[in-house]
Amino acid sequence: xxxxxxxxxxxITGASRGIGRAIAISLAKRVSANSCLxxxxxxxxGLKETANIIxxxxxxxxxxxxxxxxxxxxxxxxxxxxxVFDKGEPTSNFSHAIFINNAASKGPIEKYxxxxxxxxxxxxxxPLNLTTPVFLTSKFLQKFEKDNIRKTIINCTTPASKDPQHxxxxxxxxKAGCDMFFRVVAxxxxxxxxxxxxxxxxxxxxxxxxxxxxxxxLRAKMKYLTEQSFFIKPEQSAEALLKTLEDDNFESGATVCxxxxxxxxxxxxxxxxxTFSPH
Numbered sequence: 001x002x003x004x005x006x007x008x009x010x011x012i013t014g015a016s017r018g019i020g021r022a023i024a025i026s027l028a029k030r031v032s033a034n035s036c037l038x039x040x041x042x043x044x045x046g047l048k049e050t051a052n053i054i055x056x057x058x059x060x061x062x063x064x065x066x067x068x069x070x071x072x073x074x075x076x077x078x079x080x081x082x083x084v085f086d087k088g089e090p091t092s093n094f095s096h097a098i099f100i101n102n103a104a105s106k107g108p109i110e111k112y113x114x115x116x117x118x119x120x121x122x123x124x125x126x127p128l129n130l131t132t133p134v135f136l137t138s139k140f141l142q143k144f145e146k147d148n149i150r151k152t153i154i155n156c157t158t159p160a161s162k163d164p165q166h167x168x169x170x171x172x173x174x175k176a177g178c179d180m181f182f183r184v185v186a187x188x189x190x191x192x193x194x195x196x197x198x199x200x201x202x203x204x205x206x207x208x209x210x211x212x213x214x215x216x217x218l219r220a221k222m223k224y225l226t227e228q229s230f231f232i233k234p235e236q237s238a239e240a241l242l243k244t245l246e247d248d249n250f251e252s253g254a255t256v257c258x259x260x261x262x263x264x265x266x267x268x269x270x271x272x273x274x275t276f277s278p279h
Contacts, residue, residue: 002030002246003096003150003245003246003248004027004030004031004096004242004245004246005030005032006031006032006094006095006096006150007031007032007033007034007035007093007094007095008027008031008032008035008036008094008095008096008097008098009035009036009037009088009089009091009093009094009096009097009098010027010031010035010036010037010038010097010098010099010100011037011038011040011084011098011099011100011136012024012027012037012038012039012040012100012102013041013071013100013101013102013103013132013136014040014041014102014103014104015039015040015041015047015102016039016041016042016043016044016045016047016049016050017041017043017046017050017204017205018202018204018205018206018234019156019199019202019204019234019237019238020041020050020100020102020103021046021049021050021053022233022234022235022237022238023100023102023238023241023242024037024039024050024054025050025053025054025057025235025238026235026238026241027098027242028054028057028058028062028064029057029058030242030246031062031096032060033060033062034063034093035063035094036062036063036065036088036089036093037054037062037063037065038065038067038084038088039051039064039065039066040066040067040068040071040080040103041068041069041103042068042069042070042071042072044066044068047066047067047068050066051064051066063089065083067080067083067084071103071127071132072124072127072128073127074127074131077127077131077132077135077136080136081136081139084139085139085142086139088143091144091147091149092147094149095150096149096150096151097140097143097144097147097150097151097152098151098152098153098154099136099137099140099152099154100153100154100156101132101133101136101137101153101154101155101156101178101182102156103128103132104128104156104171104174104175105125105128105129105171106168106171106206106209106210107125107129107169107170107171107174108121108125108170109167109168109171109209109210109212109213109218110167110213110214111167111214112166112167112169112214112215116169116170122170125170125174126170126174129170129171129174129175129178130174130178130181133155133178133181133182134181137153137181137185140153141185141189141192150193151191151193152192152193152194152195152245153182153192153193153194153195154194154195154197154245155178155179155182155194155195155197156197156199157175157178157196157197157198157199157255158175158198158199159198159272160172160175161175161176161178161179162176163268163271163272165218165221165271166213166214166215166217167213167214167215167218168213168218179196179255182194182196182253183196183253185253186252190252192252193248193252194252194253195244195245195250195252195254195256196253196254196255197241197244197255198255198256198258198259199237199241199258200230200232200236200237200240200257200258200259200266201225201228201230201231201232201268202231202232202234202236202237203226203231203232203234204234207222208222210222221270221271224270224271225271228266229264229265230259230264230265230266232258232262232264236258236262237258240258240261240262241258241261244256244261
């Protein structure tokens with residue numbers, strides 16, 4: 001039996017579209033009946049659509065709780081933690097607890113670093129991209145601290161956590177910070193399974209939004225990537241993630257790239273060079 005086919009409690013951030021929605025749907029198909037999925041994002045209609053897709057495609061009974069919340073607001077974040085972890089279902093109901101940190105924002109990509117001399121602009125970026133994963137991880141660990149059940153945390157990461165890109169200053173910083181945070185979590189929590197999952201280059205609204213960058217070379221890189229065979233759909237990346245969890249061969253705290261799971265050859269070197277040269 002699959003290690004995912006058990007009664008599960010999972011919280012997925014950024015579940016209203018793209019990779020987060022695809023992960024929620026794929027996970028719902030694999031967990032056992034009477035599992036509980038908490039879906040959160042700032043788009044209420046998008047969350048409802050995710051829930052409706054699950055209901056149409058999954059016949060077993062799964063308790064779906066949609067929590068629309070703008071996590072740029074600390075009060076909303078505290079309320080989310082209270083609803084899921086303080087007032088949520090008893091831990092004794094579950095054999096597996098999962099937290100998937102997927103939500104993120106690009107930041108002010110219409111500006112270069114020298115134009116970031118606005119403290120409020122900088123502060124606006126970090127509640128979602130750093131405060132949220134730290135806070136929810138802590139609440140997750142506290143809730144299941146005394147339970148002898150399987151616990152898994154997935155941090156959705158990208159090559160931008162290692163490779164700098166013009167105008168992705170705050171985004172790259174946030175991704176790098178999250179990766180290191182979750183590696184520390186893996187070190188401190190030996191009974192926890194922690195996966196840094198590189199989602200690949202995925203066709204999402206967020207990726208398409210790179211066309212708004214002030215940097216022409218980044219816009220050119222985006223166009224180049226959309227023409228490559230390794231430019232994938234959210235559903236493909238989500239399926240590779242679930243396969244990784246089912247195979248359970250990763251070292252806790254390690255990074256696994258979706259392309260390696262899918263057996264896809266990829267070459268990102270043209271977009272990681274200081275000077276973009278696709279040919």
